[in-house]
Amino acid sequence: MGKVLMKGNEAIGEAAIRAGCLNYFAYPITPQSEVAEYLSRRLPEAGGVFLQGESEVAVSYMILGAAAVGERVFTTSSSPGISLMSEGISYMVGMELPAVFVNIMRGGPGLGGILPSQADYLQATKGIGHGDCRLLALAPASVQEAAEMVMMAFPLAEKYKNPVIVLGDGLIGQMMEPVEFPDHLATEPPNKDDWAVNGMDTRNSSRRNLLRSLYLDPEVLNQHNLNLRQKYERMKKEEIRFEAYNTETDYKALIVSYGTMSRVCRTAIDQLKAQGLEVGMIRPQTVFPFPEGAIEEAAEKESCEAVASIEMSMGQMVEDVQRSVKGKRPVSWFGKCGGEVPTPEEVIEFVKTIV
Amino acid sequence: MKTKSIQLEGIVIIAGNYGSGKTEISINLAIDRKNAGVAVRVADLDLVNPYFRTREARQLLSKLGIELALPPDELLQADLPILSPLISGMIRQPGQLALIDVGGDDAGATVLATLADAFAGRDYQMLQVVNPLRPNSDTISGCLNIRNEIEAAAKMTISGIVGNANLIDETTPEDIIRGYDFVKQLSDESGLPLHFITASVALLPEINLNRIACPVLAIRRQLVPPWKKADKI
Amino acid sequence: MGKTFQKPEALADQVTHYCPGCTHGVIHRLIAEVIDELGIRGRTVGVAPVGCAVLMYNYFTFDFMEASHGRAPAQATGLKRVRPDLVVFTYQGDGDLASIGMAEIVHAANRGEKFTTIFVNNAVYGMTGGQMAPTTMPGQRTTTSPFGRKVEEVGMPIRVSELLASLATPGYITRQTVLKPKYINRAKKAVKKAFQYQLDNTCFSFVEFVSTCPTNWGLTPVEAIKWAEEKMLPYYPLGEMKTPEEA
Numbered sequence: 127m128g129k130v131l132m133k134g135n136e137a138i139g140e141a142a143i144r145a146g147c148l149n150y151f152a153y154p155i156t157p158q159s160e161v162a163e164y165l166s167r168r169l170p171e172a173g174g175v176f177l178q179g180e181s182e183v184a185v186s187y188m189i190l191g192a193a194a195v196g197e198r199v200f201t202t203s204s205s206p207g208i209s210l211m212s213e214g215i216s217y218m219v220g221m222e223l224p225a226v227f228v229n230i231m232r233g234g235p236g237l238g239g240i241l242p243s244q245a246d247y248l249q250a251t252k253g254i255g256h257g258d259c260r261l262l263a264l265a266p267a268s269v270q271e272a273a274e275m276v277m278m279a280f281p282l283a284e285k286y287k288n289p290v291i292v293l294g295d296g297l298i299g300q301m302m303e304p305v306e307f308p309d310h311l312a313t314e315p316p317n318k319d320d321w322a323v324n325g326m327d328t329r330n331s332s333r334r335n336l337l338r339s340l341y342l343d344p345e346v347l348n349q350h351n352l353n354l355r356q357k358y359e360r361m362k363k364e365e366i367r368f369e370a371y372n373t374e375t376d377y378k379a380l381i382v383s384y385g386t387m388s389r390v391c392r393t394a395i396d397q398l399k400a401q402g403l404e405v406g407m408i409r410p411q412t413v414f415p416f417p418e419g420a421i422e423e424a425a426e427k428e429s430c431e432a433v434a435s436i437e438m439s440m441g442q443m444v445e446d447v448q449r450s451v452k453g454k455r456p457v458s459w460f461g462k463c464g465g466e467v468p469t470p471e472e473v474i475e476f477v478k479t480i481v
Numbered sequence: 482m483k484t485k486s487i488q489l490e491g492i493v494i495i496a497g498n499y500g501s502g503k504t505e506i507s508i509n510l511a512i513d514r515k516n517a518g519v520a521v522r523v524a525d526l527d528l529v530n531p532y533f534r535t536r537e538a539r540q541l542l543s544k545l546g547i548e549l550a551l552p553p554d555e556l557l558q559a560d561l562p563i564l565s566p567l568i569s570g571m572i573r574q575p576g577q578l579a580l581i582d583v584g585g586d587d588a589g590a591t592v593l594a595t596l597a598d599a600f601a602g603r604d605y606q607m608l609q610v611v612n613p614l615r616p617n618s619d620t621i622s623g624c625l626n627i628r629n630e631i632e633a634a635a636k637m638t639i640s641g642i643v644g645n646a647n648l649i650d651e652t653t654p655e656d657i658i659r660g661y662d663f664v665k666q667l668s669d670e671s672g673l674p675l676h677f678i679t680a681s682v683a684l685l686p687e688i689n690l691n692r693i694a695c696p697v698l699a700i701r702r703q704l705v706p707p708w709k710k711a712d713k714i
Numbered sequence: 715m716g717k718t719f720q721k722p723e724a725l726a727d728q729v730t731h732y733c734p735g736c737t738h739g740v741i742h743r744l745i746a747e748v749i750d751e752l753g754i755r756g757r758t759v760g761v762a763p764v765g766c767a768v769l770m771y772n773y774f775t776f777d778f779m780e781a782s783h784g785r786a787p788a789q790a791t792g793l794k795r796v797r798p799d800l801v802v803f804t805y806q807g808d809g810d811l812a813s814i815g816m817a818e819i820v821h822a823a824n825r826g827e828k829f830t831t832i833f834v835n836n837a838v839y840g841m842t843g844g845q846m847a848p849t850t851m852p853g854q855r856t857t858t859s860p861f862g863r864k865v866e867e868v869g870m871p872i873r874v875s876e877l878l879a880s881l882a883t884p885g886y887i888t889r890q891t892v893l894k895p896k897y898i899n900r901a902k903k904a905v906k907k908a909f910q911y912q913l914d915n916t917c918f919s920f921v922e923f924v925s926t927c928p929t930n931w932g933l934t935p936v937e938a939i940k941w942a943e944e945k946m947l948p949y950y951p952l953g954e955m956k957t958p959e960e961a
Contacts, residue, residue, distance in 0.1 A: 131614045131648050133500050140616070149796050156560045157531045160499075163588070175795050180821035184788035187781070187818075191792025194779050195759070195800065199792070217782050240531050240560040300532040301706055302500050304614075304648040323777035323793075325800050327756035336771055337779035386706070393708040465558070467707035 135160035141276035147198035148174030151188035158230035182207040186214025196322030200226035216255025220339025224283035230299035241465025242296030247442040269303035277311035368417035376429035377406035394473035418450035432480040485696040497610030499585030507582035524550040528562035569599035587634035644678035722746035735928035735935025765807035766840040784815025787822035802829040836925040844930030879955035886919040
């Protein structure tokens with residue numbers, strides 16, 4: 127199959143099937159309902175399971191149940207829906223279950239709006255659920271990358287026995303771009319018999335499996351959390367992904383931006399170059415783990431006077447950027463948080479104020 | 482060589498599968514006909530899509546003197562299916578050309594059935610936009626299937642085809658020619674006339690128009706992501 | 715001569731944490747006996763609740779998992795939908811199922827999910843220390859209704875079996891008890907029937923148990939049985955509320 131023109135939400139649904147995930151549970155919410163609409167036709171045809179749950183709360187536990195028997199499973203939602211799923215996500219982290227959650231972010235807080243946003247950054251990277259709880263978070267900047275990240279997310283979830291979140295904004299879900307699904311990202315799920323509650327007969331074993339997150343002994347719970355921590359530390363070593371743009375130049379300013387916002391920044395950087403001002407960009411493709419080393423190194427470049435975190439939120443990633451830059455350069459924030467995406471002109475105007 | 486002129490008047494409904502390019506065509510067709518001296522009105526009947534709707538181009542169209550039937554301003558970004566009474570009014574008095582841009586698939590066309598009273602006894606044309614580079618409309622049987630679903634949901638009949646082969650910025654002249662051959666074949670097999678095909682203004686000079694027997698609507702892309710500029714009108 | 719009475723294979727060799735006079739132990743045993751008799755231990759997955767039975771997985775010898783409070787039916791839906799060949803049951807108390815998990819149980823029953831739910835109704839939150847439940851009787855004192863349940867403020871107790879039986883989707887809905895030996899054989903038959911409906915892929919199956927909580931009720935085990943029989947059974951009548959054959 128060559129390239130086809132697809133809406134981000136459709137590509138996300140198709141990518142999961144191509145990745146070998148045939149189980150999807152979801153609850154409708156704008157701007158990502160097209161994933162459910164697409165899969166409600168496509169999954170039965172592919173011999174999979176499609177079910178619309180009664181709420182996002184219930185959906186998160188349907189995901190948990192399906193993951194518990196060792197099957198690949200995923201769901202998609204948008205900001206308010208992810209809040210409702212956060213309980214189930216925390217239980218899945220505690221039980222060490224793999225699954226993929228996609229958040230096509232809209233404006234908040236509360237109902238907010240239906241236009242694109244990146245306002246769930248802190249939720250996804252630091253506060254996805256109660257307890258010591260982290261998710262590997264992938265942030266696509268195009269329909270193609272959204273498809274690839276969904277395909278990559280399943281083996282990553284299995285590697286760490288932890289849910290993975292794909293953090294896209296409304297525009298990634300709604301826009302149409304050419305896409306193709308790389309065959310090499312279609313992976314075989316590993317054997318999960320050592321932990322899955324798939325019935326003793328399934329694994330020819332007389333040893334039963336038990337899945338739980340409850341550890342009443344404080345020493346045991348402490349050890350459990352330290353084990354989880356070890357996984358997060360391993361993610362920081364092995365999974366950081368980012369893209370550098372125009373960083374081979376003697377840039378005066380460094381932008382850190384991800385997702386849709388980074389597309390706008392790229393246009394702004396090209397236009398600034400034409401005007402004689404070089405600006406570099408680090409685009410995190412994983413927002414947890416965060417490419418702090420790459421950002422620190424890029425900020426330290428002698429020509430670089432200032433660093434800006436440009437995001438469609440009131441300034442959330444900027445905290446991670448400040449942490450990464452360690453005070454070596456001034457760090458500022460620019461963005462919008464109502465659903466409007468800042469234009470290249472607005473980014474240009476802002477960058478000129480910091481150099 | 483100059484492309485042939487598009488002949489359309491009265492009520493023209495632009496339907497098709499999801500993401501086939503209905504809205505971009507509605508906007509460009511409205512401008513094309515307006516430039517040809519036709520009085521044009523456009524109704525945004527896309528109740529299923531939250532972004533990238535005709536309403537995004539409202540300033541441009543109003544400036545060109547094209548009359549718009551849209552939900553009230555304060556509800557333009559609402560996540561609600563709002564059926565403005567202006568639309569049934571427009572159907573009752575279509576003027577020279579009234580373009581109705583509906584949402585994708587049978588889901589998007591369902592709203593047409595609720596307008597049956599306004600359509601009663603009136604002539605209309607309903608065009609199916611086909612992009613063979615979209616999943617589901619990449620085969621003749623797929624397109625015929627979509628046609629049946631739209632007709633059943635709208636309780637109306639499709640009367641013609643529009644070819645809209647494109648991969649947006651990655652479209653090649655070969656895509657346009659192959660797309661033309663595809664919709665030509667669809668036209669032959671379905672018995673539905675092929676009204677026109679489309680090509681972006683940038684690609685137009687590279688296309689051998691002698692190969693194409695129907696009119697070609699030049700597309701100046703208006704529904705662009707925020708990091709791109711809309712083509713100049 | 716072999717043993718005439720022995721521990722079911724499905725039951726672990728463990729001392730339970732349940733209080734004297736509590737019926738969880740008897741209900742556990744009935745489930746284990748049924749699983750043994752049906753020969754399904756190797757393909758059964760239990761879903762434990764949040765409530766007094768939170769640690770029930772320690773007392774069985776087949777695959778088990780915990781659920782969060784009230785969500786067991788959603789979890790069982792996920793399990794069963796992707797692995798229809800497994801035998802799945804949830805085990806839930808009244809706070810878990812009838813309060814926080816009401817949406818999940820109603821929708822699972824209404825979708826006709828092919829799993830079994832065992833609902834233990836003792837009219838009180840046991841685990842958290844005797845608070846008022848949706849099934850607490852009118853006038854019943856609990857730690858959060860110290861002057862007795864006031865129906866004018868919090869409504870009447872919910873009869874879950876009747877509520878689920880009112881759904882138009884076919885299902886097996888029954889209310890039982892194990893308060894006295896005379897009830898136990900009937901209750902076991904109901905549990906077996908519930909699992910059989912699941913094995914035959916017929917319908918959702920649901921067995922409610924009217925139960926006791928002497929510790930939180932402040933009664934001796936014998937008094938608690940008497941109280942349940944006199945106060946609860948008239949309001950929560952025993953019997954089959956619905957069978958799939960009726961539909």
